[in-house]
Amino acid sequence: MVGVETDTATPTVYDRYDTESIKKFRENGWWQDSSAAALLDRWADTTPTRRFVSDGTTELDYATVRERAHGLAATLAHRGVRPGDRVAVQLPNWAEFVISYLALARLGAVTVPIMAVYRHAEIAHVLRNSGAVAAITTGTFRGFDHAAMFRALQVEAPALRTLVIARGEAAPGELTFAEATATVPGPDELGPHSDPDTPHVIVYTSGTESTAKGCVHTWNTLDFSGRGLAHNVFQLTAEDVMFMPSPVAHATGLVVGVLVPLAVGAETHLLDVWEPNEGLRRIEKYRTTATATATPFVRMALDAAPEAKRDLSSMRFWLCAGAPIPETLALEFERTFTNGVLMPLYGCSELMAATCCHPGDPIERRAGSDGSPALDGIRIRLVGPDGEVGPGEEGEITYSGPGAILGYWREPERTAATIDSGGWHHTGDLGRFDADGYLRVTGRLKDIIIRGGTNISAAEIEGYILAHPDVSQVAVVAYPDERLGEKACAIVVPVKGAAPTLKDITDFLRLERRIVTQKLPERLVLVDELPMTATGKVQKFRLRELARGES
Structure with a gap:
């Protein structure tokens, strides 16, 4: 049986942070009294016809996204989904994912994004651990029937009462995405915006070493990275178009593909299946200006570019995570994307952005390091067996700042093993600082x-x-x-x-x-x-x- 695990108390910011830290986060504007749904309202009111999301088949402006998100929120509320309930969302990089996320944000429910490649075993664990009461998925995508899988899981998980099917057929008792978003909520039916310090998203780790853990983020811990990256790293404006081929159902894609453009009222263009020639075609067609991916995406794009012969002049910024950037790769990138730069970022699902290089950093820095603390408010400390280590010495990378998770959902032991008594998050990664405070990730404690x-x-x-x-x-x-x-x-x-x-x-x-x-x-x-x-x-x-x- 998948079932629902015994509930434990919902983590709060006061479990994670001391009063002085919370006060400091608010005084510096790192945490704000806002929400994803409030941001959507802002842009839907001021720039209603500006295109917000496109995916190659669908193009929606801010007003339309709000209309459909509010409709979905009302439908889910009618089905019994309440603030604080967890809702699983397994969708490819489609506009429906963005609508679903913003609908759940408006309702005050907790989004549990699941990458489209995951199957029964991984999803059973997520459903069991999160206790999701509803799921939004699709029918057949890339030859696999996701709806049928969730129906089978629903038999094992009695808490999973509601299924919404996007771009597929709904069985009796289920809802198609189109009908679920068509509801018109009554005045004040959706209530006030949710508290930005309550659980907002549970992102499950990718499981490279062990059972996936549910990283509990509030709106404020996520928005700290999204808003900070938008203004201080990408330097985005409303005229930019974010390109997102990384899964929006995971950390990089969600923050950079959805929150970063939402922070400034820009556009996001989603690609559901990464294929370098198609990626280059989309860059040219939609005049995308920025992106963030794992390093292998860059290599594949550069290999395909000479034969593709696309106009890539719109791209000015490619944030690169997951592996070091060789200097030869950075130079090749700048020859191919003539108006662009390749920038490294180090982060994880628990922290989102930890370190990165910034506009103005020379190529030696971008190729020779993983950057310095990404945003004001982040502190990075390297710790060895005898305490903090100095420049040139290797130590475990630990993080303190406004972007860290509250903890792992329903796993207090793993939370306690990761976050120490001083509030420092231990990443399990190893690194060295140079004399100028730039970090190089050197490996993992278990690696x-x-x-x-x-x-x-x-x-x-x-x-x-x-x-x-x-x-x-x-x-x-x-x-x-x-x-x-x-x-x-x-x-x-x-x-x-x-x-x-x-x-x-x-x-x-x-x-x-x-x-x-x-x-x-x-x-x-x-x-x-x-x-x-x-x-x-x-x-x-x-x-x-x-x-x-x-x-």
Whole structure:
């Protein structure tokens, strides 16, 4: 049975932050008395005919989005959805996702976004953990029947009473998205806007290492990143068009693809299936100006650009997350996107934006670091076994500021293991600061090979191997060794037409990079592609199985 787990008290900002911190956040304007629905009202009143969202098949202005969001909110309320209830939304990058999110925000319900690639097992966990009472999904998308899956889950999850189907057929008792958004709410039926300090969204982690955790964000913790990125990093205006091929049902896509343009009354253009030629076509057609994706998207776009021959002059800003930006990639980007720059960002579902480079940072900074604290109000501290470490020393990256989650939904033990008594969020990532306060993420606490008692950073070795001319992508993982405990295995995606051997790689590392013998990989596996989560993170647990010869 999926069922509903026993409720625990809903986390509050006072569980997470002390009174002085909350006061400081408000005095500095990092937290405000607003809401996503109030922002929608603002733009629908002042610029009603400005296009807000497009997805290649649908184009909606601000007034129409509000009308449909309010209709959906009223329909869900009639079906018994109340403020604080959780509602799962599994939709591709379509306008219906934006409408659904804003409808739930207006109702005061909690959006539980689920990426379109997730299937029964992952969604069962999300439904069980969140206790969702309704779901908004689609019919058949990319050959998979999402509606049928939710019907099967509904049998196991009695709390899941309502299904809304977008771009698909509704079964008896269900609602199509069109009819659900057609309701006209009565005067004051939707009530006041929701409290910006109550749970607003629960974003589930991508599960690269363990069971996905539900990251509880308020409107204020999300808006801090969205509004801050819009004004201080993207420097967006209402004339900009955000391009979003990353899933809007996860952290990067939701914040950058929805909240950032909403902050300034701009437009967002969504792409439901990433294919580089189609992505470049959309950039040209919709004159998009900014985006944020995982690093592999950039590589694919650059590879496709010469043959595509598209006008990419509108793009001025591409925020890049999930992997370092080699200087060669940054230079190639600027040759292809002649008016644009490639900027690194480091963050996660728990914190959204933590560090990034900013307009004016030279290419050496953008290629040589993951930036400095992204926004005013963020503090980053690196901690070693004996406390805070100084410049040049490696330590765990910890975060303090207005953008962190309240905790993990219904998981107090995991919350307590992540957020210390001083309120610092421990990311599990390792990094080093340079003398100027720029961070370089160097790996993960769990992303270490312990060879004969020596800790070896997988990310460090990956950086060395990536410089080999025959290597396109690489991930380094541990595999067990009876004598040494662990050894390093390099999983390599070779450059097209190349087939490097283990000796090729180790000779390069020893002679060209001059690294110590203990850091050389002792096993090599060539693959066509690295297994990724939908947000572009390498699934290292799958690679460990491959390194052990289990798959």
